[in-house]
Amino acid sequence: MALVIAPIPINVPIGRNEVGPWNIPDVATMITLRLGRFTASTPLLWTLAGTIVNAELHLSLDGGASYQFFCGMGSRGGSFSRRDLTEAPHSSVSRLLPAQAGRKAKAFLEVTGGVLVSSLEIDAS
């Protein structure tokens, strides 16, 4: 069974903020972190281009005793129009997981330029 943390609202101050941890199902082969972006239909999310977020996923292979950086992404807020002129609903990073039982993950959100109001989604499936 997959781990899917449905988009949860987050209100994150400037600085480095920890979210999680979460247990990763043994069957999961990939983990994805998504941050909701400003669009016409989500006008309250990550509204300002001056709000810059570096999001990191950290992974534990020892049941949570220790975590190591696994993958990350960074972006500015505001509307981002894709090549088809639709607005990107989120920014995301994904990475294949090493096969092992008892894995855990947590996220760090490094925020500069303003408070981050967004939604966080974790998908390990």
Added chain:
Amino acid sequence: MALAFDAASGTQGTAVSSLSWSHTCSGVDRLLFAGAGNSSGTIATVSGITFNSVAMTVVFSLTDDAPAARSSLYRMVNPPTGSLTVAVTYSATQDEVGGASCSFTGVDQVTPIDTPATNFGTTSPATVAVTSATGDLVVDCVYWVRTAITVGALQTSRQEQENIGGFSSLGMSTEPGGATITMSWTSTNARWATGGVSINPSTALPRLGDSNAALT
């Protein structure tokens, strides 16, 4: 020490301007490559790639002629060992980005690579002819605006990031060297950019006691 593959890793993202992932180097006479691919309505340049916060050196960075896709390859001689961070920064937010890294051991630390070759196109296969030599190892990095890619028959796939944002794929592979090595990937026809380079083996003198040491 013979030239050998060490490790590979990678990740992918959407609507981002930077991407990072962990990579572990080990062994002696090390060489690390970081491949990066990006696609978007307006193709960004790679502002830089770092490993353990130290700038890597560009091998090639090219787009197709639309442009719709960019493939880039950077290198670092004698990278530090252990699990450390590869970080790619683009000049602007991109629809899709992919990152991959491959490390090698037994590499000439003075002249680690030869002159790279690049190519771009719109039809399958994506190919690039790389000048090499017997005993070398050729590495390539392809970025293709298709959701799945297949490595050439004589190559070994080291890292594939497929279905990036439901749009594109990044691949890195190796093939033993020869006079000219044509690196290839297949998919359905679409825009791609690729490049490759030959890695030179270390030239350490044989030591007394080595089974193949020749004394004259």
